[in-house]
Structures are given as C-alpha cells and as structure tokens.
Amino acid sequence: MSKIGFVGLGIMGGPMAANLVKAGHEVTGFNRSQPKIDRLVEAGGKGAGTVAEAVSGAEVVFTMLPDSPDVEEVVLGDDGVLAHAAAGTLLIDCSTIRPDVSRRVAEAAAAKGVRALDAPVSGGEPKAIDGTLSIMLGGSDQDVEAARDVLEPVGATIVHVGPAGAGQTVKAANQLMVAGNIGLLAEALVFLESHGVDTEAGLQVLGGGLAGSAVLDAKGGKMRDREFAPGFRLELHHKDLGIVQSAARDAGLSIPLGSLVSQLVAAAVAQGDGSLDHSGLLRQITALNASS
Template identity: 70%
Template sequence: MTTIGFVGLGIMGSPMAANLVKAGYDVVGTNLTQDKIDLLVQQGGRGAASIAEAVKDADVVITMLPDSPDVDAAVLGEDGVFDHIRPGALFIDCSSIRPDTSVKVAEAGAAKGVRVVDAPVSGGEPKAIDGTLSLMVGGEADAFEAAKPILEAVGTTIVHVGPAGSGQTVKIANQLIVAGNIGLVAEALIFLEAYGVDTEAGLRALGGGLAGSTVLDAKGEKMRNREFSPGFRIELHNKDLGNLEAAARGAGLALPIGALVTQLIAAAKAQGDGKLDHSGLFKQIAQLSGRS
C-alpha cells in the first residue's frame, strides 16, 4: 500500500485526505490543530504529531498550505518536509502560492533526489468533499505521470500545464477569472433587486444562457441569501490576487479588470470580511450602491 504523508488538513486538505483514504491509500496526516488530525483518524487515516512523523516513511508527500511563506517554512525550513522525505519519493504541493516559490521548491527537491510537482486545485470545499476538483499541474512529465493516479482520488480534471511553477501560474489565472465573475454576478444580482425582479428566477434564466457559469451556479444563491459561510475565504483570494499583481508586474502586463477586482477584494478584507466566503464580495459591491 502506498503511504501518503499529508501536511495541512484545513478546509481543502481535510476532505482531500479523506478521499485518499477512501481510495485505499495509507494516509498519515498532520496539522497545526489536533481536531483536524483526530478527524482524519476517525475517517480511517493515521495521525502524526509533526511533519517529520508524517513524511519519514511516506512514498508520497502532499502539502496543502495557505501561502508561500507557509510552504517555505514547512517544506524548506528547519525540520521541514525536505529534512525528512526519502530520496526517490514524490512531493506534491497542492497549495496556491507564487510560481517562483514552486520553482524554488522543485529545485530543492531535485537536489535531494525527490520528484516534485505543483498541483494547485480549483473547485472549493464542495468539490474537495466530493472529489471532483480541477488540478493544474506543473513539473516534469515523469513526475506528473507518477502523481496522476493519486490526484485522480481528489479530482476529475487533471491537466499537466508545463514545467515547475506552471500549475501556480494557471491557478492565478483561474483566480482572476473567478474574482471577476463573482464581482459581476454580485452586480447583476443588485441590479435585479433594484428593479424588483424575482431573483431566483432571474438567476436561473441567466444560468441557462451565455451568462451561465460555474461561479453563478455555486455562488448566486449564497449572494441571494446573504449567507457567506466559507468554502474559500476572501483573505485567501486576496492572497492569490496579490500573487497575480506581482506576477503581472514581473511580465510587464496591464490587467485593468483584475486590478479593480483586486482592490475590491482587498477592501473586503480590510473591512473585516476576510473570513467570509469569497462570494461575500457581494457586500462590498452592494455598499457602493447604498444597498445591503
């Protein structure tokens, strides 16, 4: 049985680890909070008190962490993953981070004889739970082929998009599209409400035409009901759009729509909404029109 060390059992990592257990893998998980480790054990996995314990006997190590500094510390830092992973093992980072951080991790892995892929995910908590995530994978072709059977336990769309860091680049593009789409769905809903339209029917009509989208389907009802329990938090989307800004500047690109939605997301976080689902951007856009 393949043993997988899993580091980071948060909103996304916890259901991903559970799906790996269901697929028959021996999953050893660790997290900063004990309750998430206990949950994995209840689901048939094994718990570890440290990164070292989680990865020392693993054939594959997966990380799902919030940001680039977290990956730096947990993977490259003292007593981190690369201090304990076995040569020849496969390392899969599913975190959403800066592409240059993924390149640095891949280079460090190669120096230790570890195959590395960056495999950020899209789909939010519901798709993490039902195992239908989309994964955009960067790394060498042989490492991707080794990772693919494992990733198939957590996702249904798994695409090799290029060398190390490419997965993160595609994920940033994904977050740009999602943020812009959330903003436009919010504006459309406010527009419908202002004219007294039956918004349930209105969104259903929009969803059947060219305006239809996964974002409209997944987030429209949350906006209608002003119910923003987190599937993907505003503070994390704010981080991703910060990565977009840095990467765009590095390439000399002007992304005006991206810049606007980046500022709206940043305003939402600054005003205390960072823990809300990113559909909570609706609140910022509603305020601009004096509505709630």
C-alpha cells in the same frame, strides 16, 4: 499501494488524506494541532509527531498549507520535508501559493533528487470530501504520470498544465476570473435593482445566454437574496488575488481588470466582510451605491 506522508490536515487536507486511506494507501499525517491528527487516525491513517516523522520512509509526500511562507517553512525549512525526504520521493504540493515559490520548491527538490509537482486544487470542502476536486498540475510528464495513482482518489479532473509553477499559474488565473465574474454579476444586479427590474426573471435570461457563467449558476440566486454564508471566504480570495498581482508583477504584466477587482475585494475585507462567502463582494458594490 503507496506509503504516503501528508502534511497539513485542515479543512481541505483532512478529507483528502482520508480519501487516500480509503483508497488503500498507507497514510501518515502531521498537523500542528493534535485533534486533526486524531481524526486521520480514526479514519485509519497513522499520526506523526513531526514533519520528519511523516516524511520518513514515504514514497509520496502531500503538502496542503495555507500560504507561501508556510510552504517555504514546511518544505524548504531546516527541519522540513526536503531535509528528510529520500531521493526519489514524489512531493505533491496542493497549497495555493505564488508560482515563483513553487518553482523554487521544484528547484530545491531537484537538488535533493526529490521529484516535485505543484498541484493546487479547486472545488472547496465539498469536493475535497467527495474526492472530486479539480487538480492543476505543474511539473514533468513523467512525474505527473507517477502521481496519477495517488491523485485519482482525491480528484475528478486531473490536468497537467505545464512545467513547475504552471499549476499555480492556472489556479491564479482561476481566482482572477472568478473574482471578476462575481464583481461583474454584482454590478449587474445592482444595476437591475436600481431600474426596478424583476431580478429573478432577469438572472434567468442572463444565465441562458452569453452572460451565463458558473458563478451566476452557483451564486446568482443567493446573491439576489443576500445570502453569503461561506463557501469560500472573501479573505481567502483576497489572499489569492495577492498571488495573482504578485505573479503578474513578476511577469511584467498589466492586468487592469484583475487589479481593479482586487481593490474591490480588498475594500470588502477592509469593511469587515472577510469571513463571508466571496459572493459577498456584492455588499461592497451595494455600499458604493447606497446613501447611508
């Protein structure tokens, strides 16, 4: 069993930390708001008053934070994780952030003798609670092996996809494809509706052939019924598409479809739909085609 520090106990981090406790690890958690720390303590963990306290004495440190600047502050900041972590500590950052920031974290960690992995997850709150997330790992073979014990309580699919930053890159590709698949399904639905097709039957055929997708299976029926309770919020997907575009630009890449769907998602958020499920992008496609 490991001594684990966990920074970021929100919607995703909270249940992940609880699952680590359940698996027998000794987890000391920190969060900016006290109630989330209290919940970890109720689950059998310990609370910390500062990042330093959570990190001190830990063999493994998890971070699960909203965005790149948060990771820069909490991990790289003057009073952050790397300022307090002992050499040999394993740092597992589960935040979805820019790949270049993950690479900078890995370099800064290496300079202190800390071993870092980028480990963004997919699956959302339900799989965080069940401990069945998909985890995409960027880092060295050795560090990935060292992390398996503490990843198994939180993830069902744990895949090493390349060196530092590679986990973030795969997560970004995931968000690009998911947004695009939602956008295409939305255009297809509006297309079918405008032609008087029985969309229930239509989606059934589409789902059974080469147009089938996890998006269609998970969201098709709800989109047809205009049910957009989240789920994964459009405004978070918008943030992630910012990462996609930034990473594409850094790599000198042209991704025309990814770029266009990013604009459609930006429009949906601008129109006030940011708190809907990302399948709510359909409302944007509908608005494009609706006389007011």
